[in-house]
Amino acid sequence: MNHSDCYFQNLNAQLKAQHRAIPCLLLDLDILDQNLDTLKTQLNPQAHLRIVDKSLPSFELIDYIMKKTNTQKIMCFHQPFLTDLATRLDHNADLLLGKPMPIKTARYFYDNLPNLPNQFNPFLQIQWLVDTEKRIIEYINLAAHLNQKIKLNIEIDVGLHRGGFDNIQALRRALHIINANSDKVQFSGLMGYDPHIVKIPAFLRHPKTALQESNRFYAQCQSLVKREFPNLWNTQLTFNGAGSPTFNLHNNDQSPLNDISIGSCLVKPTTFDIPTLKDYQAACFIATPILKKQKNTTIPGIEKFKNILNFINSKNKQSFFIYGGFWQADYHYPKGITQNALFGTSTNQAMLNAAANISLDVDDFVFLRPHQSEFVFLQFGEIISVRNGKLSEKWSLLKNN
Ligand SMILES: Cc1ncc(COP(=O)(O)O)c(C=O)c1O
The missing domain is CATH 2.40.37.20 (D-serine dehydratase-like domain)
Incomplete structure (x- = not known):
């Protein structure tokens, strides 16, 4: 046999x-442990690991990985998950939305919050993702309605073309709006997801070129904030990106990321049988x-x-x-x-x-x-x-x- x-x-x-x-x-924890060990050797040591909740949708599983990897950061994709996590996590957790939530849904989240027994602060510990000027204004209005300051992270389009700001002029306008409303919202960073780097056929664009282009635009966005909006800039900003297919391409000084989301490769369903994840x-x-x-x-x-x-x-x-x-x-x-x-x-x-x-x-x-x-x-x-x-x-x- x-x-x-x-x-x-x-x-x-x-x-x-x-x-x-x-x-x-079934989930084999010994194989998960091996994958976690591999992950530790491949993750850029300058970046924080953020666990993708939709790919690992069990609190015990997320908690297991948080403890093994010493992270408290989660990327969240679904309001019911967000509510569930808010009731279970404590004051150290940091949740970043992985997609923009309709404003109704964000308001529903705040209006229907259950008891938070572990002192999770839903205003300070959630970074809502915003992808258009319209949505930024909606969230500013939500903050006014709640009479609480909330955090906004801006989605940028680094080449996937799934939305987000795709040019410096538009991003500048977005930052102006946030800056002018800094009593209601706090800028918390950028998110640019880049799986296209390994998905585009190499004859159309080589992964190396796609990675360089993506990183270059990300870095331009960062320097816009730093140069033109110094009061929005601080060392705590979250510059999130990557995912299972591309995170190990960011293990070098050229990467603009300080925060990397990973989920699927730890359990490795068949879609992730790809060259960059051959060690999982x-x-x-x-x-x-x-x-x-x-x-x-x-x-x-x-x-x-x-x-x-x-x-x-x-x-x-x-x-x-x-x-x-x-x-x-x-x-x-x-x-x-x-x-x-x-x-x-x-x-x-x-x-x-x-x-x-x-x-x-x-x-x-x-x-x-x-x-x-x-x-x-x-x-x-x-x-x-x-x-x-x-x-x-x-x-x-x-x-x-
Ligand atoms: C914004 C974003 N970041 C990261 C990921 C990576 O998740 P995974 O590692 O499970 O592929 C995804 C997956 O869809 C995503 O949408």
Whole structure:
């Protein structure tokens, strides 16, 4: 038996010994620890690590990573997550929004804050992201309504073209508005996300050129603040950027960033099987039980072609119906199982096929690798951690409404 067989057969045996069998999300903490060790060798020591909540949407998981990496910084993408985090974090945390929140949603957040038992200060400890002059004015009005000063971080477009200020003149106007309202809002820095650097085909723009261009615009924005708005400038400003695909390209003096967001590479779903992340290992798997096993494969409407189908495709020798399916995920173990393309997809009971030599039975579990952790993790209600090959603690997910 190879390593992969041992690993998954051991998990299969343990899952079968549980009190109930439903689709579940497993997270291997030993692999997560290895990924964290790798991260420490690749992160620019001049930059703070900021944990991306949407990619690691469990408080226990975020807390585990915060302790292991000695950071209190989180990038937040969803108001319900923000509210949940505000109730659990203490006065040391620093939350930066990863996307601009509609002003209604920001106001809803403040108007519906529950008790904050750990002294989290929702005015001082949140940096709201603003991407247009209109939104800056909306947030200034919100601060006036709340009678509290709030922090604004400005999104800049460093080449992804997903919004944010993309030229110095427009950024200058935005900074003027913030400066003129410094009794209501405090400028807290810039955010420029740059995954396009490794996503653009190299023949269109080489990653090295894309990185240089992105860093150059970022540095121009920084020097605009420093030169023309000295009273907005201070050493505490957050200059956030990067993400899993690009953070290790920022481990040098040329990087303008002092704050780097990372989430997905720590659990490594399949979308992150990319060259810059080759040193990271997959730590998360979906496991789901087999409900039904059939010899050969029979497709409704074409029953009479069954024998031909089974003859031309050796994979049709066995078929299985699983609990659930149609996740954003790839079938991973046992090797060689595939979803039947003719039967059609099902979120209820997907049909899988396998060759005759694959030994699988009703109640065995099959394993999948999620394409992304964001959203997919939330579909399972909880995370089952694995430590030393044993199913361990159950971790809750961040509140989603
Ligand atoms: C603004 C921003 N920063 C950082 C990230 C990186 O997240 P991850 O490391 O999970 O790819 C994202 C992901 O979408 C993002 O939108």
